[in-house]
Amino acid sequence: MKVQQLLDEYIDVYIKSLKYLDSFVSEPATAYNLSFEQYLILHDIAEKSNVTLARIADNRGVTRSAISRQIKVLLNLDYIYQQRDDKDHRRQYLHLTPRGRQIEEIVTQKASDRFTSWVNIFGQEKAESLLDFIKEFSEVAKLENNGKASE
Known part of the structure; x- marks a missing residue:
C-alpha cells in the first residue's frame, strides 16, 4: 500500500470511527454535565491525595488557566471544593464533595462497564496490542514534535 493511500485510509478511519472512541469515553460523563476533561479531574482527585490545580496542569502538559476553567x-456544580494548605496559604488542595464522589x-x-464490553468483544490481546501501538505512536510523535521545537 502506498503512503498516500495509507494516509487517505487513516483519515477515513479517523473521520468514521475514531471519533466514536471519544464519545465512548465521554458519554457517561455528559449525563452529569461533565466534559471528559472535567471527569478526569474528578477521577484524579478521587484517586490521589494532595491534588492541586498546578499538579493537574503539569501532569497533563496544559496551562494552569485551562485547568482553572475546568475547576471553576x-x-x-458543587462536585469539588478547595481547601487552603495550612503551611502554604497560596496552595489549595482539591477535594470531592459527597455529590462529587458519588x-x-x-x-x-459506567466507563469501566463500557470498556469491559469492548474488551469482551475484541479480546484482551487485541486491546493490549492496540494500547501498545498507541503508546508507541505517542512516544514517536512526542520525540518528533520535541525535535521540531528545538529547530
Whole structure:
C-alpha cells in the first residue's frame, strides 16, 4: 500500500470511527454535565491525595488557566471544593464533595462497564496490542514534535 493511500485510509478511519472512541469515553460523563476533561479531574482527585490545580496542569502538559476553567465548572456544580494548605496559604488542595464522589464513582463504573464490553468483544490481546501501538505512536510523535521545537 502506498503512503498516500495509507494516509487517505487513516483519515477515513479517523473521520468514521475514531471519533466514536471519544464519545465512548465521554458519554457517561455528559449525563452529569461533565466534559471528559472535567471527569478526569474528578477521577484524579478521587484517586490521589494532595491534588492541586498546578499538579493537574503539569501532569497533563496544559496551562494552569485551562485547568482553572475546568475547576471553576466543577466548583459551580458543587462536585469539588478547595481547601487552603495550612503551611502554604497560596496552595489549595482539591477535594470531592459527597455529590462529587458519588458522580465520580457512577461515571467510573459506567466507563469501566463500557470498556469491559469492548474488551469482551475484541479480546484482551487485541486491546493490549492496540494500547501498545498507541503508546508507541505517542512516544514517536512526542520525540518528533520535541525535535521540531528545538529547530
